[in-house]
Amino acid sequence: MAAACIVLSVSCNRDGFIEEKTGGDDTRRPVTGTSSSTASKVFEYTPAPGQFIGDVILSGFDGSETTPEAACAYAERRLSERNYVSLGGFGGYIVVGFDHSIDNDGGYNIAIEGNSMAGSSEPGIVWVMRDENGNGLPDDTWYELKGSEYGAEGTLSGYSVTYYRPENAKSPVRWTDSLGGEGEIDYIRAHSQDSYYPAWVEADSYTLTGTRLAPKNYVDEETGNWVQPPYDWGYADNFSPVDRLTDDDNANADPSSNHFKISNAVTADGRAANLPYVDFVKVQTALNTKSGGLGENSTEVFSVSDFNMTKYSE
Numbered sequence: 001m002a003a004a005c006i007v008l009s010v011s012c013n014r015d016g017f018i019e020e021k022t023g024g025d026d027t028r029r030p031v032t033g034t035s036s037s038t039a040s041k042v043f044e045y046t047p048a049p050g051q052f053i054g055d056v057i058l059s060g061f062d063g064s065e066t067t068p069e070a071a072c073a074y075a076e077r078r079l080s081e082r083n084y085v086s087l088g089g090f091g092g093y094i095v096v097g098f099d100h101s102i103d104n105d106g107g108y109n110i111a112i113e114g115n116s117m118a119g120s121s122e123p124g125i126v127w128v129m130r131d132e133n134g135n136g137l138p139d140d141t142w143y144e145l146k147g148s149e150y151g152a153e154g155t156l157s158g159y160s161v162t163y164y165r166p167e168n169a170k171s172p173v174r175w176t177d178s179l180g181g182e183g184e185i186d187y188i189r190a191h192s193q194d195s196y197y198p199a200w201v202e203a204d205s206y207t208l209t210g211t212r213l214a215p216k217n218y219v220d221e222e223t224g225n226w227v228q229p230p231y232d233w234g235y236a237d238n239f240s241p242v243d244r245l246t247d248d249d250n251a252n253a254d255p256s257s258n259h260f261k262i263s264n265a266v267t268a269d270g271r272a273a274n275l276p277y278v279d280f281v282k283v284q285t286a287l288n289t290k291s292g293g294l295g296e297n298s299t300e301v302f303s304v305s306d307f308n309m310t311k312y313s314e
Contacts, residue, residue, distance in 0.1 A: 027134035028101045028277050037309040038079070039096035039281065043138050044068070045075040047198060048208055048285060049163050049173040049185045050088030050298045054193035059086060061193075071200045082255060084115060084300040087124065088196070089175075089185050090161050090288035091208025094301060095138050101131075101277040102306045104262035108245075110281060111310075113255040113302035114237025119227045120253065123235035124299030125211045126260055127282040130275055138280040143265040143273045144211060147234015148242075151270070154214025161288060162207040169194040177288065178209075185296050208284075215289035217297065226291035234264065236283050237299045255302040 045068075052059040060078055065071045075085045075094060085094060102109050112126065125144060132140040149155045160178040163185075172184035173196050185196055213235075217228045233242035236258055239250070243259045250256045265273035281304050287297040 027131050027279075028103075029099075029279070031100045031306075031309065035100045035309070036098070037306050039304040040099045041097045042072045042075040042079065042094060043097055043280070044093070044095040044282075045071045045085070046093055046201075046206075046208070047086060048088035048090055048092035048161070048296075048298075049175075049196040049198065050086055050092065051185075051188050051191050051196060051295045052084075052086035052298065052300075053088050053196050053198055055191050057192045059084075063199075066199050068200050071198070079301070079303055082113070082302050084255075084302050087283065087285045087299045087301065088198075089163075089296040089298055090159075090212060090285050091210050092298065093208070093210070093282055093284040095280060095282045096304045097136075097138065097280045098306060100306070101279050102262065103277045103308055104275055105308065106263055107261065108243070108259035108307050108311065109262045110260040110278075111257040111303075111305045111307040112236040112260065112281075112283060113257050113305075114300050115250075115253040115255060115302065116230065116237050116239040116258075117250045117253045117256075118239055119225075119229070121228050121230040121235075121238045122297045122299050123213060123231050123238040123286045124283045124301070125213075125286045126234075126236055127284065128262060128265055128275065128278040129280040129282070130277060131279040138282075142282060143267065143275065145234060145260050145262075145264045146266050147264075148232035149213050150234070150266070152214075156212045158209060159212040159288075160207050160209040162205055163197065165197045165201075165204045166195055171195070173197055183288075186290060188293070188295050210284040211286060212288055213286045215287050215297070217287075217289055217291045219292070226294050228291060228294075228297060234260070235286060236301065257305075259307055 127142045230239040285299040290296045
């Protein structure tokens with residue numbers, strides 16, 4: 001697939017949601033005989049720093065990803081090969097689009113593959129957008145798909161983290177957050193790159209904003225291993241007992257789908273968005289935490305699909 005990256009300038013309200021737009025014609029694009037069930041374009045790929053960002057051995061980077069356009073081309077290639085794209089630490093995101101609109105039929109409409117398994121979930125918030133202005137670009141209103149933790153104690157909307165470029169190679173990435181907290185993305189020696197800071201981010205710091213879930217990771221006292229428990233439902237790369245739609249334990253951490261309902265989309269003030277269809281999907285790392293030698297919790301995405309096109313044939 002050819003690169004289709006755009007750099008958007010967006011404004012958020014105080015809760016971190018894109019301000020809603022009103023009006024617009026019905027721009028729904030129906031499924032045709034040539035429509036692809038998987039996302040056809042990556043419009044934005046802005047991960048947070050993380051151990052898989054820039055890694056030429058494990059993550060398929062080649063060192064040429066020094067512009068947003070090249071980063072999008074990388075992500076498109078990886079998704080087309082059904083290889084993972086890492087979103088890094090909290091707030092890291094990818095925006096994809098389809099060659100048709102995904103209809104809201106009240107059931108599961110979207111499938112997103114991660115590599116969660118029992119004891120290892122790295123949940124991502126899912127956002128959707130309808131192409132209200134019909135220009136083919138994700139520059140309208142983002143709506144969060146609420147999951148099991150929506151409105152729960154410890155869930156924060158409009159939470160922001162600022163990441164700072166390290167001064168030295170093979171060093172941690174420092175961060176500060178909107179609550180006055182601070183910390184580091186640890187540098188893990190097993191990786192090949194000199195820095196976890198994305199090479200295509202020119203500024204010496206950048207801020208990512210989104211919804212943050214309360215972390216649940218802990219060390220198992222009997223085994224000494226870190227455990228990253230699942231959340232009930234509604235998140236990508238999450239070993240959900242509800243929306244994985246399978247009881248396979250995925251012991252090898254293979255690509256495995258979570259499923260999402262457009263009917264769960266909500267507005268900035270929590271009202272049902274009542275979207276008849278969507279055209280764009282964004283996945284955003286939901287946790288700001290790390291698990292010892294496993295490093296930062298980072299959502300991985302292998303594919304984003306229109307589940308409507310396959311669910312009736314399964």
